[in-house]
Amino acid sequence: MNDNILEIKNLVVHYVTDTTTVHAVNGMTISLKKGESLGLVGETGAGKTTTALSIMQLIPDPPGKIVSGEIRYDGQDLVAMSPAEKRSIRGNKISMIFQDPMTALNPVLTVGDQIAEVVRLHQKISRAKASIKAQEMLELVGIPGERYAEYPHQFSGGMKQRVVIAIALACNPELLIADEPTTALDVTIQDQVLDLMEKLMRDRGTSLILITHDLGVVAEICQKAAIMYAGEIVEYGTLEHIYNNTKHPYTIGLFGSIPNLNEDVDRLQPITGLMPDPTDLPQGCVFAPRCPDASEKCRAAAVPVVEVEPGHFVKCVKYHG
Amino acid sequence: MSALIEVKDLRKYFKTPRGDLHAVDGVSFAIEKGRTLGVVGESGCGKSTLGRLTIHLLEATSGSIHFEGEDISQLNRADLKRYRQDMQMIFQDPFSSLDPRMSVSNLIAEPLKIYNKFKNPAELSEQVGKLMDTVGLARRLSDSYPHELDGGRRQRIGVARALSLNPKFIVCDEPVSALDVSIQAQILNLMQDLQQERNLTYLFITHNMAVVKHISDNILVMYMGKMVEYAPVKEIFKYRFHPYTKALLAAVPVPALGAKKGRRLLKGEISSPINPKPGCRFAKRCEYATEICSTTEPAFEKAREDYYVACHHVKAINGLV
Numbered sequence: 001m002n003d004n005i006l007e008i009k010n011l012v013v014h015y016v017t018d019t020t021t022v023h024a025v026n027g028m029t030i031s032l033k034k035g036e037s038l039g040l041v042g043e044t045g046a047g048k049t050t051t052a053l054s055i056m057q058l059i060p061d062p063p064g065k066i067v068s069g070e071i072r073y074d075g076q077d078l079v080a081m082s083p084a085e086k087r088s089i090r091g092n093k094i095s096m097i098f099q100d101p102m103t104a105l106n107p108v109l110t111v112g113d114q115i116a117e118v119v120r121l122h123q124k125i126s127r128a129k130a131s132i133k134a135q136e137m138l139e140l141v142g143i144p145g146e147r148y149a150e151y152p153h154q155f156s157g158g159m160k161q162r163v164v165i166a167i168a169l170a171c172n173p174e175l176l177i178a179d180e181p182t183t184a185l186d187v188t189i190q191d192q193v194l195d196l197m198e199k200l201m202r203d204r205g206t207s208l209i210l211i212t213h214d215l216g217v218v219a220e221i222c223q224k225a226a227i228m229y230a231g232e233i234v235e236y237g238t239l240e241h242i243y244n245n246t247k248h249p250y251t252i253g254l255f256g257s258i259p260n261l262n263e264d265v266d267r268l269q270p271i272t273g274l275m276p277d278p279t280d281l282p283q284g285c286v287f288a289p290r291c292p293d294a295s296e297k298c299r300a301a302a303v304p305v306v307e308v309e310p311g312h313f314v315k316c317v318k319y320h321g
Numbered sequence: 322m323s324a325l326i327e328v329k330d331l332r333k334y335f336k337t338p339r340g341d342l343h344a345v346d347g348v349s350f351a352i353e354k355g356r357t358l359g360v361v362g363e364s365g366c367g368k369s370t371l372g373r374l375t376i377h378l379l380e381a382t383s384g385s386i387h388f389e390g391e392d393i394s395q396l397n398r399a400d401l402k403r404y405r406q407d408m409q410m411i412f413q414d415p416f417s418s419l420d421p422r423m424s425v426s427n428l429i430a431e432p433l434k435i436y437n438k439f440k441n442p443a444e445l446s447e448q449v450g451k452l453m454d455t456v457g458l459a460r461r462l463s464d465s466y467p468h469e470l471d472g473g474r475r476q477r478i479g480v481a482r483a484l485s486l487n488p489k490f491i492v493c494d495e496p497v498s499a500l501d502v503s504i505q506a507q508i509l510n511l512m513q514d515l516q517q518e519r520n521l522t523y524l525f526i527t528h529n530m531a532v533v534k535h536i537s538d539n540i541l542v543m544y545m546g547k548m549v550e551y552a553p554v555k556e557i558f559k560y561r562f563h564p565y566t567k568a569l570l571a572a573v574p575v576p577a578l579g580a581k582k583g584r585r586l587l588k589g590e591i592s593s594p595i596n597p598k599p600g601c602r603f604a605k606r607c608e609y610a611t612e613i614c615s616t617t618e619p620a621f622e623k624a625r626e627d628y629y630v631a632c633h634h635v636k637a638i639n640g641l642v
Contacts (some may be wrong), residue, residue, distance in 0.1 A: 043501035044472075156590050157364075186363035186528065188587040191572035195586055213502065216574030243578045257506035259535035261558070261575055267513070268535070270506030274471060 004072075005175055005207050006032040006055070011069035013050050013059060013231075020279040024050040026231040026286075028069070029305075034174070037201060037208035039218030041254075042228035045275055048211045049099075051228075052177045055209070056096050057086045073175070092122040095168040099180040101160035105152040111163045112138070112148030118170045137166040141196060158189035162196070169200060176201075179211045194221055215258065219243065227251045230276055230286040237312035247314040249291045285317065293318060323390070324351035325522045326375065326490055331384035333370055340596040344370040346546035347384075352539075354489070357516070357523040359537030359554070361530060361569070365591055367546040368526045369413075372492040375524060376408040377401060388490070406436055406486035413495035415475035419467040426463035428478055429453065432485045448485075456481045456511060473504035480511065484519075492524045497532060509536060530573045534558060542566050545594050545602040548621055552628040562630045562639050565603045601633065609634050 008030045015022040025047040032038050042048050053059050055071055057078055071078045073094060078086065098104040106114060115134035119125065125133070135145035141162040143155075152160055161181065168176060181197070182190040198221050201208055210222055218225050219239060226236040227250065235248040246252050256269035273290040276282055282289055288298040297317050306319045331348045334341040345367045352358045360368045373379040375386060377393060386394045393404055412418035419428055429449045439445040450460050456477040467475055476496060483491050493512070497505040513536065515521060527533050533540060533554075540557050542550040542565065550563040561567045568587040589606045601607070604614035613633050621631040624641065635641065 043503060158590060187530070187572040188363065188568060189590065190574075192586055194574075214574060215576035219576055219578055220574050239578055243576070254502060255576065257502045258576055259506075259509070259531040260577070261531045261534060261570070261573055262577065265535070268506035268510055270510060271503040272507075274473065274504075275501075 003033050004031045005034045005036075005074060006030075006209075007070075007072040008051075008055070009070050009072070011051070011054060011071065012067040013047070013054055014065050014067050015063045016065060017063050022278045023281055024064075024231055024278060025054065026281070028228075028231070028233055030226060030233060030236065032175075032207055032209065035201075035205045035207055036224065037210060037222045039222035039225040040209055040211045040228060041213065041215060041218055041225060043213060043275060045230075045278060046228040047231040048228055049179055050231075052096065052179050052209070052211055055175075055177060056090055056094065057081075058090075058096075088122070091118055091173075092171045093173055094175045094177065095171065095173040097161075097164055097168045097176065097178040097181045100184055101157060101164050102184065104164050105160060107152055110149050110151055111155070114163070115167050115170050118167055122171050133170065134166075137170050138163070140169070140200075141166045142192075158185055158192060161185060161189075161193055165193070165197065165200075169204075169206075172204065173206060175207045175209070177209045177211070180213070181210070182217065183212070183214070190217075197221065215243075215254065227254070230278065230281060232286060232315060233313075234287065234315045235313065241309070241312035245309070245312070247308055247312070247319060248287075248316050249293055249318075250287045253290075285315075323353075324387075325354040325389060326524075327351040327387040328375060329385045329387075331371070331374055331386070332382045333367075333374055333379060334382045337595055342595045343546045343597055344594065345374060345381075346597075348541075348543070348546075348548050350541055350548075350551065352490075352522050352524065354522055355516070355520045356538045357525050357536055359533035359540045360524065360526045360543060361528065361533050361540060362543035363528060363569075363591065365545075365594065366543040367594075368528075368543055369494055371543070372410070372494050372524060372526050376410060376490070376492050377404075378410070406432075407489045408492070409483040409486065409488040409490070410492045410494065411476075411479050411483045411496045414499055415472050415479055416467075416499070419475060419478060421467055423466070424463065425453075425458070425465050425467075425470075425478055428467070429481045429485060432482055436486060438486075452481045452485055455484065455515070457507075471504075472500050473507060476500060476504075476508055477511070480508070480515075484515065487519075488521070490522045490524070492526070494526045495528070496525075498527065498529065505532075512536070530570060542569070545591060545597065547602055548629075548631060549603065550630050551621075552625075556625070556628055560625075560628070560639070562624055562628075562635050562641075563632050564607050564609055564638065568606075601631070609638055 008028055011025055011028040013025040015024055040048050054066060066079055112134045115137050116130040119130045119133050135148050139145050143162055182193050224238050225242045226233045229250050235251045253271035271290050276286060284299040284301055285303045288294040303315050303317055304320055305313050305315045308314050308319050329349045331345055333345040334343055348371055362368050374381050381394060385392050388404060426449050429452050430445055453460055458477050497508050525536055537554050540554050544565050550566045561570055587606055600615040600617060601619050604610040619631045619633045621629050624630045624635055
């Protein structure tokens with residue numbers, strides 16, 4: 001019906017405890033075409049990882065709950081699927097690279113076995129063939145195949161992240177979700193890992209959702225970007241839209257907060273105040289309490305999403321009507 | 322103008338079962354009053370160890386540290402205590418550097434109590450209140466505990482503690498690395514304001530090139546315990562003589578479109594600093610390395626006015642006469 005590999009519509013995710021409800025994701029709508037790469041940018045607590053876990057159907061329940069909305073992968077709604085159907089997709093068609101390579105690997109299994117495990121889970125092949133496949137995957141991410149039988153502690157941080165990428169790519173997924181894949185790495189190693197990811201995307205036509213707080217990384221390997229704040233997408237568009245025609249006051253604030261390597265700024269322009277408490281979100285626009293342009297109208301009612309130019313969406317009163 | 326702090330040929334070797342780990346190997350620098358020296362490098366290059374050695378939190382294996390002209394490297398604990406109040410430190414992780422059982426006011430009052438600055442409790446609490454105003458913490462938080470506060474506020478407590486004894490020199494060990502960008506900008510601005518008001522001298526340790534460029538007057542680049550390049554901030558970003566500095570700066574993702582510089586990937590990873598081989602420590606990863614690089618250690622030599630580089634081929638690579 002269309003060429004969207006992933007469509008998220010009005011996703012709402014809460015974490016419910018006896019006394020409070022954390023509104024982690026509030027009415028998120030986003031779509032991704034085959035082969036596209038999207039950067040999901042936001043600060044701690046913006047709901048980036050919750051979004052990723054929702055797509056993977058890995059939200060811990062309880063306390064987490066997908067309250068409403070749909071997540072369509074290739075037209076099928078993941079939320080409505082049976083656990084067995086979810087398992088056949090997870091790690092196979094959609095897979096995830098986790099943030100911290102130091103903790104994402106099992107310390108008592110060899111890296112080769114950890115890659116082979118995924119393959120054997122989704123494909124009916126022998127142990128011997130799976131281990132050959134695992135060695136191929138190691139070679140693919142630039143690790144000599146002979147290191148198949150080594151344990152995670154024998155690898156450096158950058159190498160471990162390569163192993164994690166090898167696991168994620170072992171079944172040749174169509175959609176890859178990378179949650180801060182390079183945040184724990186040094187810049188020169190980050191450069192190597194980004195280069196590897198970019199090459200693999202290109203060769204295999206994999207779609208990518210890259211979760212990060214670093215606008216620099218997004219500029220390097222994504223085509224589109226979505227800026228998240230307090231569980232909502234406040235601005236969404238192509239890189240050209242987001243970087244060169246920034247509209248939302250929060251996005252403008254983010255750019256003002258980053259010291260830039262190529263420009264000289266005497267004083268940074270930080271966003272005042274703090275992220276709102278997700279158990280007690282403000283009425284109206286969630287960013288209004290920190291926004292330099294906020295008015296009565298912002299606090300009054302929910303803010304509509306406006307398409308300011310084709311494909312560039314902004315959730316701000318300023319651009320409405 | 323004379324230097325507030327001057328470090329000469331500082332070395333720190335840690336004993337390990339496999340031999341000596343050369344964490345800091347012959348580092349010298351001087352910082353003038355009111356200035357900031359930024360120390361950059363990747364994990365394991367010895368920058369944190371250098372920070373601790375400079376204020377004598379660690380005993381150096383050899384070398385001298387002169388603070389206001391006096392050699393403090395040979396002082397015993399009691400004599401050092403006089404200097405401690407002039408030299409403070411802001412730590413990286415605002416989550417683990419504060420005692421979870423102490424309230425905000427107790428945390429900030431602790432250094433003042435240790436030095437018996439105020440006999441009268443009312444005066445003490447007034448001073449704590451003033452410090453909280455200085456760093457932008459609301460006084461109503463004085464009875465809160467660290468776990469109730471977010472990272473930015475916790476780091477403000479760390480800054481208040483460091484300021485409480487009115488120091489002349491502060492070692493800042495990755496003070497903003499654990500913070501979100503919008504909060505990071507708030508803390509950086511605060512630190513710059515305080516420096517101007519109080520004529521503070523900073524040793525600013527970080528792996529973030531953009532941050533170090535923003536806050537420093539001079540920059541020292543380290544690689545495996547060695548100094549590789551030292552220069553005023555504007556010049557080092559303009560010339561970047563050393564091959565490692567070139568690679569390091571090229572690897573930083575820039576949050577702007579079209580800034581992409583065509584990757585010049587740095588091969589390999591940092592080798593072990595335990596019993597390092599003779600010659601230049603960067604030689605194995607360096608694209609310009611020749612035979613001399615693996616046999617003879619390069620001297621840290623003047624390349625321009627106030628500009629020093631440790632590389633055999635600096636002239637050839639950069640076309641200097």
